Amino acid sequence: MPERLENRLVNKSIEAFILGIEIYNKPTIKYRVEGFSFFICNAWELLLKAYLVKCKGDDSIYYSDNPDRTLSLNRCIKDVFTNDKDPLRINLETIIDLRNISTHFITEEYEQIYIPLFQSCVLNYSNKLADFFNIDISTHIPQNFLTLSINIDEITETTIKAKYPRQIADKILKATKEINRLSSEHGPRFSISITHDLHLTKNKKHASAEFRLSESAEDAAFIIKDIRDPKETHKYTTGKCVDILNKWIERDGLAFQSLSPAKGKDNTFNAYHFRLFTDFYNLKSDIKYCYEFNLHSQPTFTYSQATINLIYSEIKKDPENIIQHLKDKINKS
Known part of the structure; x- marks a missing residue:
């Protein structure tokens, strides 16, 4: 008995999702922003088409005036997430915009700008996979892999203007300002800030790295208390x-x-x-x-x-x- 279209789409969606995660978390890949944005969009498109098939039948993923052509991701988003103010939908549409420009214009700073959106998108996908098909993504990929790796410096206007020609610098700064505005308006379903905190522990079982203090060391080191906002x-x-x-x-x-x-x-x-x-x-x-x-x-x-x-x-x-x-x-x- 042939596999149902709905199941084929879901399985391909999960595979695309995992590929996006693996690409982003692999430090040797330089084009991980482009790779992740491509595969996460592909994963969402397949997931939403599977959901439309589940709810409305196989024909629902084809254009009525062109039955040989399946719906675009933008169209699927509008059909499933009908509220255009939904932070999840705005998150997805913003990442689609990034995917569409990545072949023409992208810099390493775009990772710093978009990583909060990527992290939110990953969790949104996991939640909708469970909501739509009762599938726990952690049965396919370990839960800890859903936190994207990050290795970034702070973006400052002075640094960007010194590093790039005016036209490129203006694009980066404009994108930064817009993402910050949307993040403040739409909360964690649009963007999630990622931080990696280091803590001292005397229990080796809880440690990921070891060090020791030495009075004879050539270079001095200082243990400081990090300042974090508990409201966050x-x-x-x-x-x-x-x-x-x-x-x-x-x-x-x-x-x-x-x-x-x-x-x-x-x-x-x-x-x-x-x-x-x-x-x-x-x-x-x-x-x-x-x-x-x-x-x-x-x-x-x-x-x-x-x-x-x-x-x-x-x-x-x-x-x-x-x-x-x-x-x-x-x-x-």
């Missing part, structure tokens, strides 16, 4: 974490079981469950997961994306019994 790194309240986890549980159809479920909500994750996780894993004592504000008599706590990821990965392992197991272990300790 730890922006989730308990309530927001609970909301996101419930959406993910529903999205993936997990058979989550509550200890004392409210009537009619047997599989609802709540604040009590969240506290079980934070207590058992001692998350409030680890800055990677939790930030404590002491502005008032009672401290308040906010959480990072890593907290949500950790809790969900544990829920997925045993959704029916995880809460009872946590409670039992906490009571024994």
Whole structure:
């Protein structure tokens, strides 16, 4: 029996997506902006066509006045994401513009400008693949590969004008200004800033590199505390974490079981469950997961994306019994 068109399109879409990720994260490839933009657009086009076939049938991906020609990516976007103010749609259309100009004009600075859009686009694709076809992209590529590698310097107007002729410098600066404006307007579904933070640890199991201090070293080194805005790194309240986890549980159809479920909500994750996780894993004592504000008599706590990821990965392992197991272990300790 021949494979259904919908499935062929989805499988090709996932392959194009993975190719884009691999190209971007490979340090020896110089044209990774162009390569990524090409393959991520191809992945979206195939995914949206598969979704149209699923919803409307095989003929829906062809132009009515030209049945031999399939719809363009721009047309697919308009047919599926009908709200032209949707940040996801604006993100995609902006990357399409980059793809269209990459064969004519591109500089290394474009990576610095577009990397927040690329990262958002990767996560948007993962979410829609799950929403449309109930496919978890982490079954095809490890979750940590979904964070794009970055090796960039700050773009300054002075540097750009000194490095490039006026016409090229103007294009770069104009693009930078426009992306910054759109990012401030549309939030994380349009762009996600990427940062790589270094932390000191005495536990070798948690270290990716080792060093030692020496009084006899020729060059002095200084350990400094990095300054980070917790409103950006730890922006989730308990309530927001609970909301996101419930959406993910529903999205993936997990058979989550509550200890004392409210009537009619047997599989609802709540604040009590969240506290079980934070207590058992001692998350409030680890800055990677939790930030404590002491502005008032009672401290308040906010959480990072890593907290949500950790809790969900544990829920997925045993959704029916995880809460009872946590409670039992906490009571024994």
